[in-house]
Amino acid sequence: MAAPIPLTLVEAPPADRWQRRLTDLRISVVDRCNFRCPYCLPEDQYPEHHAFLDKQARLSFEEIERLARVFAGLGVRKLRLTGGEPLLRRDLPLLVSWLAQIPGIDDIALTTNGTLLPRLAAPLRQAGLGRITLSVDSLDPVIYRQLSGHRGEVAEVLAAIAAAEENGFGALKINSVVMRDINDAGVLDLVAHFRGTPHVLRFIEYMDVGTLNGWQRDRVVPTAELLARITARWPLEPVARLTRHDVAERYRFIDGGGEIGFISSVSAPFCGDCTRARLSADGKLYTCLFASEGYDLRALLRGGADDASLAAAIAQRWQARDDRYSERRAELRASGNDSRVEMFAIGG
Numbered sequence: 001m002a003a004p005i006p007l008t009l010v011e012a013p014p015a016d017r018w019q020r021r022l023t024d025l026r027i028s029v030v031d032r033c034n035f036r037c038p039y040c041l042p043e044d045q046y047p048e049h050h051a052f053l054d055k056q057a058r059l060s061f062e063e064i065e066r067l068a069r070v071f072a073g074l075g076v077r078k079l080r081l082t083g084g085e086p087l088l089r090r091d092l093p094l095l096v097s098w099l100a101q102i103p104g105i106d107d108i109a110l111t112t113n114g115t116l117l118p119r120l121a122a123p124l125r126q127a128g129l130g131r132i133t134l135s136v137d138s139l140d141p142v143i144y145r146q147l148s149g150h151r152g153e154v155a156e157v158l159a160a161i162a163a164a165e166e167n168g169f170g171a172l173k174i175n176s177v178v179m180r181d182i183n184d185a186g187v188l189d190l191v192a193h194f195r196g197t198p199h200v201l202r203f204i205e206y207m208d209v210g211t212l213n214g215w216q217r218d219r220v221v222p223t224a225e226l227l228a229r230i231t232a233r234w235p236l237e238p239v240a241r242l243t244r245h246d247v248a249e250r251y252r253f254i255d256g257g258g259e260i261g262f263i264s265s266v267s268a269p270f271c272g273d274c275t276r277a278r279l280s281a282d283g284k285l286y287t288c289l290f291a292s293e294g295y296d297l298r299a300l301l302r303g304g305a306d307d308a309s310l311a312a313a314i315a316q317r318w319q320a321r322d323d324r325y326s327e328r329r330a331e332l333r334a335s336g337n338d339s340r341v342e343m344f345a346i347g348g
């Protein structure tokens, strides 16, 4: 790790054109994945010879740590490691241990499909990883396998949950993307499985991220419909969001069975509270999940920019930010603008 150049922690992070402050950074550590989920990296679009980023193109751990330190200096407090499948990046616990030492960073989380977690949960915990979000779209072995692009087994993700529990990760977030006529029939089974555990299941509306997942609006199951189905079986009541920047609407089971969440980016967009920046594995800064272009921080890094120049470039980019894709979805889709970065390239 290079000797860090200390940055003074700022009082207030930069604000964009809608007064949204930069407080969270999602870091994609690799664009590869061992799954081919049809809503993200469909197998017919990404055959085995698809050219993912090579080692030279990806940011090194030193480069990621340095950028994270610069973001922290600007006011970022939360980091989330994602991908692709982040656990495919070799020595990830080493990166976590570096990130955990950055002044100002008070939360490091990981989003994963879990296949490699049984091996990595212990070193990740020791390295300082705070929280894990696991993706579980179905408990039905056939449907789970189908939604992994025929790469994953439901037994593996259950083993991943057990490994996280054994290594002190406590309450997990369990993400479940719901697609009509594909896995929506299994929603109540998922609820039944996670009710009464400390884990919080969150149903995510299927989104039109990227351009290759063949998104059709009628495959989206709106939160209101899921809420009605779940409430009919187990009555729910709303819970106040912990912070404005929580993307999930929270509910609790009236009988004490714990909590559940909904991420309604299609039916109830939350752009007004979006304080997240995203860094792709090749070092591009994206200010929206649906952006078409990123800002090349790798070129600045490798061109010799010092930390102050990097911070100024990031702040400027954030201050110019006007993104509100989900709130403007209908208008932007109708305009024929069809270039959006793929989800596996910048993480969820």
Ligand code: SAM
Pocket (backbone or CB within 6 Å): 033, 039, 040, 082, 083, 084, 085, 086, 111, 112, 113, 133, 134, 135, 175, 176, 177, 204, 205, 206, 207, 208, 209, 213, 343, 344, 347, 348
């Ligand atoms: N590979 C890891 C995983 O699946 O957990 C991390 C990266 S993945 C891109 C992050 C999250 O994005 C996952 O929870 C996944 O379900 C979600 N996701 C991917 N494509 C999506 C889509 N089209 N709509 C909604 N969520 C999506």
Ligand code: SF4
Pocket (backbone or CB within 6 Å): 033, 034, 035, 036, 037, 040, 041, 083, 084, 085, 113, 343, 344
């Ligand atoms: Fe891989 Fe995650 Fe995308 Fe599925 S959602 S293909 S596990 S990156």
Ligand code: SF4
Pocket (backbone or CB within 6 Å): 270, 271, 272, 274, 287, 288, 289, 290, 323, 324, 325, 326, 327
């Ligand atoms: Fe944030 Fe873009 Fe999603 Fe809106 S559409 S919540 S601006 S990432």
